Amino acid sequence: MNKSMIRYLLSKLLLIEATLLLIPLLVAFIYQESITVVFSILGTIAILLAIGFIGIIFKPKNYHIYTKEGFLIVALCWVLWSFFGALPFVFAGQIPNMIDAFFEVSSGFTTTGATILPDVSVLSHSLLFWRSFTHLIGGMGVLVFALAIIENNKNSHLEMMRAEVPGPIFGKIVSKLKDTAQILYIIYLAMFVIFTAILWLAGMPLYDSFVTAMGTAGTGGFTVFNDGMAHYHSSLLTNLVSVGMLAFGVNFNLYYLLLIRKFKAFFGDEELRTYLGIVIVSTILIWLNVGGLFASAAKGLEISFFEVSTVITTTGFGITNLTAWPLFSQFILLLLMFIGGSAGSTAGGFKVMRSLIITKIAKNQVLSSLFPNRVLALQINHQPLDKKTQHGVLKYLAIYILVFIGLVFILTLDNNHFMVVVSAAASAFNNIGPILGTDKTFAIFSPFSKLVLSFAMIAGRLEIYPLLLLFIPKTWSKT
Template identity: 45%
Template sequence: MNKSVVKFIIGRILRIEAVLMIAPLIVSFIYKEDRVYQFSFLIVMAVLVLISYLLCRGEVDKRQMYAKEGFIIVSLSWIILSFFGSLPFVISGDIPSFVDAFFETSSGFTTTGSSILTDVEALAHSMLFWRSFTHLVGGMGVLVFALAVMPQTGSESVHIMKAEVPGPVFGKVVAKLSASARILYMIYLSMAAVMVVLLLFGGMSFFDALLHAFGTAGTGGFGVRNGSILAYDSTYIDVVLSVGMILFGINFNLYYFILIGRIKEAFSSEELRWYFAIIGSAILFICLNIYTTYESIGIMVRDVFFSVSSIITTTGFSTVNFGEWPLFSRMILLSLMFFGGMAGSTAGGLKISRIALLIKSASAEFKRMSQPNRIVVIKYEKKTIEQDALRSVVNYLLVYIVIFIALVLIISLDFNDFESAFSSIVATFNNIGPGLGVVGPMGGYSGLSDWSKILLSFVMIAGRLEIFPIIILFSSRTWRR
């Protein structure tokens, strides 16, 4: 393994994190906060710069970088960024427990939105900003951001982007990787800026609009009020966020196609059709199931639309306690937690493309069984799917299921009911945030033991990176020459 290039790139990533902390530092000065907050960021920034300097020293062999190095760089970067990103919370005293701070920061960077905070409004403005800013940075990917801003990123960097960008298939929008990263981030940030403007029209303060745009763009879901979005009591804001969450759950490559005039190609995406069909079906079935519990059809549709948008995009904002809905509706939402958004989006979950391929594969197998001599060709996005691609999707699902079951068994030691234990893994492994039961939208993760919080922190990172980078990182074979 090429350890020199691993150290070098991680050093550069830490330097970028130091630069990112300038933003909350400025917020601290704007709101004239106590010096302890400014000190919290300054000391961490100094440590990051020092470690970065030490890691980037010496000769670097950039020529030998393969998939293994890419996986290690990505997984190590997310863990280390979460570690150092949690320190301002601890130093300032806003989250005095390091375990709690690490959980909160991991949840932020992975855009999960799970929280240990019972009174989020007690945080200083700079800490609230940093907490939500991690959503914006982590949404498109920390390493994708690094590739967009770091100079001299060679073709080997594709291994980093493949390891970090979620979904079964990785595709560049243009030939040069760094240019692809910049284009994706420009689209991403432009859409986030539009969200800020729209939320301002809804009566939000600029600070609240900015942080909710961060959460929507990264499909993370950290709120700045104790009642989440419900605290604003605005149909306009609910609709804007609902539509925004759905848009950020779409593959960003499709937005690039629209920008360059390939509109027909963008809207003919099969995954996009699956995505909207699942959303529409979920809204319809839940509305039919709960309409007797609502006096107003309009309010019901608004709540269901928002909840479905929030869950399938793994954002985690809430306007209603869907844990009190009938079991049928809760089961639909639980299914959406597994589905997630489209590949190449900021959403988590298994991804719509994998679900579609699994359904097509099962359908093809049924046809073969009923007509043994029939040759069945599986097509997706107008392309014939090779057996290797299908095998990769099935293998991922098998690994996902095995690890998921193991995690539920382990976390059950800290819960008294199955619904809470099961949904806590669903919510963190798929980067959603709120689950059901005690970890539902009106609950949280503050009551868990420290070991459960540490476990779930790594579960969030593993889910965001789609398992394999973390497995490779902790494999003994990885570190053998």
């Protein structure tokens, strides 16, 4: 194992986090916040700089990264960024419990949007901004961001990006890895800036526009107010955010195809069509089921579309009390929690692509039983999918189910409500945010459960394997 390279790159990544903290520090100065808040951010920056500079003094002799090192760097980076990113909240006394603060920032970086805060007004403007800014950075990926700016002439960080980018299939959109990372982040940030401007022009205050756009772009769900989007009482803003969430739940490689004018490849993408089909069908079913709860059919459609968009993209913005909805609609939303958004997007969940592949594998198995001599090829976008990828998806499904069952088992020690426990586990593991069956936050769980859920959020964002390696003793052997 190349431990010196792990130490070197992690140190660089901590220095990047220190630099990012300058933005909430600027917000603190703009709003003339207390000296306690300012020094809580400055203190964290100082700690990160000290650790980071010590770690990069001695450069590694071997810069090569193997798969194991790549996975470890990714997992450790997300854990360390969440830990150090939580320190300003603890130092400022706004989230004095370290486990709670770690949970909140893990939720931010993983774009889960789950919270332990019953009232977000306890946070200053700067720390509320930092809380949502973690969505923006974590949305496309901490390592994708780092690879976009870290010098990498030898293109040696492929394993890091492969470990972080969600989806069953990883592919560079251009030949150089750094160029791929830069293109993805340019598209991502351009969409964020445009969406921020749209919200502001639609009547949302500028600060709120930034925070809401960061929650939408990262499909995270942190907002300025406790009642989320319902605070604005605006159908225009609600519909804009619904469309925005769906846009960021699309595979960003497809947006690159739009830029190079490959329109047929974009609109013909099988995952995109399935994703939009699921949204349309789910919206109609829920709208028909909950229509009587709203003043008009139009309002019912607006809220149904919003809730489907916020759940399938795993954003988790709040707008209404879902506990009052019929069980049929809640169950549809629970299914959407597991499906999630597209591979290569900022959304979490199992991913539409994997669900599509599993469905086709099941269909082929049934057909092979009926027609044993028939040769059945599995195709995605009219291209055959190799057996290795198919087996990889099936293995991931098995591990996914086992981890989820383990989470539910642990949470049953804290709560006796089945829907609360299952949806909390699904919410954390699939990076969604809200809990069905209660109007309370994740503060209802014990410190141990919150710590487990924090790691579950990171595991879900990294698609399990990188984080699991941290807890396997053989990972740390020299071989």
